[in-house]
Amino acid sequence: MKRILLLFLISASIQGFSQKASFLNPILPGGYPDPSICRVGDAFYIVNSSFEYFPGLPIHKSKDLINWEIIGYGLHRKEQCNDEVNLVDVQSDGGIHAPTIRYNQGTFYIITTNVYYHQDTKKTDFVNFIITAKDPAGPWSDPHVLEGAPGIDPDIFFDEDGRAWYVGTHSPEKPNFPGEGEIWLQEIDLVNWKLTGERSFLWRGACGGVWAEGPHMYRKDGRYYLMIAEGGTSYNHAMMIAVSDKIRGPYVPNDRNPIMTSRHLSYDNWVHSTGHADLIELEDGRWYMVALGIRGDENRGSNMGRETFLLPVQWEREPFDWKENKYEWPVIAPESGRVKRFNPIVFQGTSQKRNNTFIDFFDKPELGLAWNFRRVPLEEAYSLDAKNGKLTLHTLKETIQERGRASLMGFRQTESDFEYQVKMQFDPAKEGSEAGALIIQKDNNYISFTLIKKNNKIHLQLKLVSTETGTSILKETALDKKFEHITFKITSSDHQYYYAYSLNGRRFESFYSSTADLVLSKKYTGANLGIYASGNGKNTREKAVFDWVTYKGYQKF
Template identity: 40%
Template sequence: MEARTFKNPILPGCYADPSICRVGEDYYMVTSTFEYFPGVPIFHSKDLVNWRQLGHVLDRPSQLDLDGTPCSKGIYAPTIRYHEGTFYMVTTFVESATGARKNFYVTAHDPAGPWSDPHWLQDAPGIDPSLFFDDDGRCYYTGNRQPPGGQQYPKHMEIWLQELDLRTHQLVGPKISLWDGALKLAHAQEASHLYKIDGYYYLIIAEGGTGFTHSVTIARSERLTGPYEACKMNPILTHRHLGQQHPIANVGHADFVQTQNGDWWLVCLGSRPYGGHYRNLGRETFLAPFIWENGWPVVNPGKGIIETEMPRPSLPEHRWPTQPACDHFDSPTLRHEWNFIRTPRGEFWSLAKRPGYLRLKLKPETVMEEANPSFVGRRQQHIDFAARVAMEFSPQSEREAAGLVLLENTDFQYRMEISRGPGGGSALVIRLIQRREGTDTVLAEQAVPAEAGAGAAAGKAAELRERRLYMKVEAIGQSYSFYYAVQAEQWFALYENADGTILSVDVGGGFTGTYIGMYATAHGATSDNFADFDYFEYMPI
């Protein structure tokens, strides 16, 4: 029997700012990626609940140059739309710590790609762009900006509209002010989308900032250019009135979709705080139904909020084959869940140098600086989880290290790494390093037993066996525990019950959730050395 309810979030982990469109009986969705590469994951669904990742929209360095991009800058709030055989994805690239930004769009005939190189838009201020195709086929761009008359209160923004010429790939005609707030002193007006429904143009907006006071508001007009009438029920969706003990927080940034059966649903972002108001998983993607009453949307009628379990859409359930929890790196390409920090530069990773292993070359860069380190990671997607790796690595100096990292940003992280002992001796040590506010503290250090290779054949085989080590992290809520083994499944505790709250945006700042990954570094030195990872396993517990 098909399930009658579904679980929120539909995309767990740091999948923020969702945008959705439907083509026939197929649904496509994209989310933000900030400083991570490839950019903008694209997902496909038949039933709005079960999603498979097709790939990434921005998967080539020619599309996305993240060199020097600070943490939590980069790619913001993509919008996906479909018109007459072509998919469009428009987004903002925030390129500097001062907020310098550029807006662009790319196109494709197949949502799985390839997508075009960017069409950079001139004189397109603000963030969170969206596209709207009117009945006559003309395309319009919406975004946010400071009001031409100046801001009347902190973070006061307005939503503006301009036509986009798809032949020249540029904005044309006048900029038209559409909206500057549903409520007095509602701030951070952004994330607008336009729709035409039953003769009205509807404009939805995210207001209140992307934190606890986040919300969705809506206005409508009989004319594209306005004036727009505010819905008297605004905000039509928020959780800010539910208090900080509610299991879903900072709900907002919505996009609408109508099913082939005529039903209406929205996707939006939200977070699941745990262990206090800490959001290690970042901002995730949620799904909710709504109906129309008197020309206005009513979200989740009778309740008005996003719930963790809700009735399913009236669509045939369509599940996709599940990926194994353990990646043995047997494929010629990395699985879609893996990311780099910023655009990968140099040939520092390989699945071909040693088939069945991910090889990471030691780079001078580290995960403690805003650079492109030798790192391959994925999102933490569950409150309780376990992740483990098998690594073969022989550090040649005390500067060389490789291992497992849990990353909030450059200044807040845990690193479980193998390196040489003090003075560069031959002994290997495993360390757990907590980095908080940019300061490293060694929480635990343990010599790796020399008899790790006991029983192995003599010579080269023994050498390889001696440098194989297993590492594991287990999290139960905000308690993170770290283990190592020199023989498979014979685990020793390195450090237990470490404070996980430093991996929350509420401590470390920014917009992303926790990433878990493999890395290798020579700490500023040039090295030809490398680390081989036999597998990486991630699973909820």
Template identity: 40%
Template sequence: MKTFKNPIIPGFYPDPSICRVGEDYYLVTSSFEYFPGVPIFHSKDLVHWKQIGHVLDRPEQLNLDQTPNSRGIYAPTIRYHDGVFYMITTFVVSQTGARKNFYVTASDPAGPWSEPHWLEGAPGIDPSLFFDDDGKVYYTGNRKPPSGRQYKKHNEIWLQELDLEKKQLVGPTYSLWDGALKNAHAQEAPHLYKINGWYYLIIAEGGTGHTHAVTIARSKEVTGPYEMTETNPILTHRHLGNHHPIVNVGHADIVETQHGDWWMVCLASRPYGGYYRNLGRETFLVPFIWEDGWPIVNPGKGLIEEEMEFPNLEEHKWPELPYADSFEADQLDDRWNFLRTPRGDFWSLTERPGYLRLKAKKETIMEEENPAFVGRRQQHINFLAQTVMEFTLSSANETAGLVLLQNHQYQFRMEVILENGQTFIQLIRREDGIDEEVAKEKVASSTLYLKVEARGQAYSFYFTEKAFDWKELAVGVDGTILSTDKAGGFVGAYLGMYCSANGSESTNAADFDWFEYHGIDS
């Protein structure tokens, strides 16, 4: 039996949404405060995915200035209708601020995508679009019930027609998931489908933590009333305990293959070293069948497995991406991101060809700002990352190096500093906003090689002034501060290159010749 391994997209790629166009599959995920926003992937077999860009890749589409950690772009949905791709999502301004819903369109999923169409009168988060047989288009989302919450995390799933010409919601609103369906809580992420004459409404419920779940209801009319199946939730791992290798399963979208098989993509996490989820919420794949008009997920088992039977599709592997980026291209690889919308001329691939130049912005990575940081996701429990940096410090305010980031309050910084006219490489462990010096060594060269190896939650840091003649800086450091279980929020760990003048103005810059990242054996 041919099998595949979950997750299909490892690392911080949560809230997956999927659509099929002929024999091609497209998938998007949340991106929160990172820019570009909403990574988009292409597959032919549901297992092997190639990133083809980002939906929100222009600053005029996505203003993330001062967006707090784990806010920003939530739960996108991708749909295709009549030659046009639609991506709809929520921009969460702050913890308690506005939730702004909008959609963009494209004829090519690789872009360019349109400017945002902001929707008035659309409260709540996690919007989705449904194209009905009669030509009408419907918006679904969640919101606080108009009559007020009657129990903890009481949300309502609601529906309204979307006029694509006016690009606005029109007509009455309808409550789809409330009243008789109150035995669900924290209702969110609604997706509507019409299958065999029934309107099916799939939602995420139970909160995005350990009690996360996938729940379903159906109706003969798009506006309801909806009834739940007695077998709800149709997918969850909350009953399997904290020691199961796959946890917090939920937030699903479904797709039918060209051969009539049904598959579900959803988010889940892989804790390790205890209930710590440094990799964040990842994208998983699981089959289901229809039985008596309701989905049965992974029949006979009812859960997601690490290894599962390959879909009934011809295997289509993409060329493997290189481990190392030598920065020879004229633009950054799609795996790289900025923290918030990049402002100012602080990075370049052309000022010194073959190098990524990061200029010493005054903003720091210890603030909810846009620092001179270029990072990528941690995608493996065991990994190696290394880079070489050229940086001559000109003041005690300046610093540059390698950062492992959960957020501005939880991070590791392996950085060069200047003290009393001498240059040092130091490792800073930052927890709950407090910096702790883990190790510090004197260095003489302006060229430094930096490396981190992680084996589970043991992170080891190395440096050298001569190529690959590694010296220990700190070995076996506890990496659990990179988990949301300590740091809070919804994002996974990042790692990348950093330069800052720590609040001062500077014209200095650090040059990075290459950056290598890959998984390693435990």
């Protein structure tokens, strides 16, 4: 009966926005930054940065640009994450940065950077590599590392003559000011997976060039367009573009740069820090842009971090007669010049079926694609019993810590207001054994709502680990009553978190409340709602058995 009720609630919520002839931004709610998009026939594919999370490089598919389904990951096997592409003990906000996805002659390509900081040498490796697949859902190849490719945020560009080009970002040898970036170009030998030929330096940006990065190259009407991000990934984020008749330049900047930004808007605008974008041409000749942005729901920030938004694009030619060579430039969101919450649908006859729910009964042979781990998971962290619909986390000695791995898994928070429930069976016998629910941004920025064995009693504990205040127990109480299961419930509403629990599955007891900005996203990733177990330094080897998790996000208009 419980499953039937939960499934009914989800079905009802999916239909909630399906009758309107417009769509809501973001099109990929939750922590999906640095979007790159390609089209194959009538299907579109987006890949996003995943940083320290595994599996890495999430891939979504759509037929209408407004309804997206996750279909797989570019880095989906532990064997892909070896010494060169290390996601085992990578630092927070390291890992996979700013991918580009492209399709050429029957093959999909993703090119990206893995950023790994070596604690012993105090040096950072920027490993740029390509993976390929015939089917974007996978399997994807092992990484082909491109030696001698400095910097981050590479683009792969296939020209009409069949040649493939690497378009990269690096810091020039003689920068004019701190943070100056430079875009460079070199041909790629896709047989031997190496850079070949002469390297060309194309552009240092339009408006001072600070943090010029994230390049994408396009060919339109015989000309080469180079679009880049500038200004960093906060409020001054922006998109710039330049054009050339030859791939190696020289490139002429658009006089009207930036072509897309929110830097001129109030800090209180509903979305800010927009940028790091990619362009896509539709079959009918229209163009659109996907870009990241940060909603300002909580103190001008967002627990979801950077998300993916969709904007219309219109190409216009310079109108002035005195120009000898008038260029055509993309105009982003031509009617408003900004990212809007409500937008006309892209294709007539379609509607957006907004699904801000997630439920897992753990009755499938494999984990659902929404689940993520902070780094490549430990072999003994979890086990799945699909026959009985149970997922077990094991209380290993590992705890949540920087560059560490623990018995922890989660999925992306998609709205500021939500309700999250977890049903768990856990009867620990050993001191220190702990398991339950959590909201996690980083290894030093999370809230855990758990059962823990202390002083021969089972305690219900709410703990905050914060970058500002360190570790604090918000509330803790011993549970003297015998129970078989516990259901945790975390609700976010009107800028407040409410924590409750039930020992009988029917009546919830209020436990605590707090502001909703305790673990606000401050860097590259958004919040994950998850489950967790630990022996807190000891391999207590006890089992936390989870029956189900449910999540429903509530949209703010």
